[in-house]
Amino acid sequence: MKYTKGQTEILGLLMIVILLLVLGMIYLRFATLTQTQLNPSLRSNIETTNLLQALMNLHIGGPSIKEMSVSCSQDPSTCPAFEKLLTEALYANLDPSETFTFTLAGNEKELIAMKYCTRGIVTTFPFVKDGVYFDSALTICHKTTGK
Secondary structure (H helix, E strand, O other): OOOOHHHHHHHHHHHHHHHHHHHHHHHHHHHOOOOOOOOHHHHHHHHHHHHHHHHHOOEOOOOEHHHHHHHHHHOHHHHHHHHHHHHHHHHHHOOOOEEEEEEEEEOOEEEEEEEOOOOOEEEEEEEEEOOEEEEEEEEEEEOOOOO
16 A cells, blocks of 8 residues: 555654643643542651650740659649640640540659540650659540540
8 A cells, every 4th residue: 555645644643643642641640649648547646746745845934844744753732733734735736526645654653644535546755854764645536436
């Protein structure tokens, strides 16, 4: 079969159009993909860990939370005010649908135990302050599933 010059040009143009269509379809496929997000439980775990670390390094117009932990371990009468401050700080940073459990132990003795839920994302933050070993634990729960 003999091709004329016009038929060859049309075949070339058709190949270019087909190539552009294929490339356009590939582009649309990748352009419409949603960005891969972290697993929701992994994201919640990271947020819980960051919240506890930030909380333990918090200064509110005076001593830090770590320094208040030492005061609470030495003088238990300071613990209720410390517990109130922790509760306010945590609820200020949680969603309305979330609640928490927070425990603080120093020298293997439980100093503070605020237990408002039982199941959720748990993280711990051990630290040493003034020669005393402390271990803090925070659990974030959704109110609908946490009790």
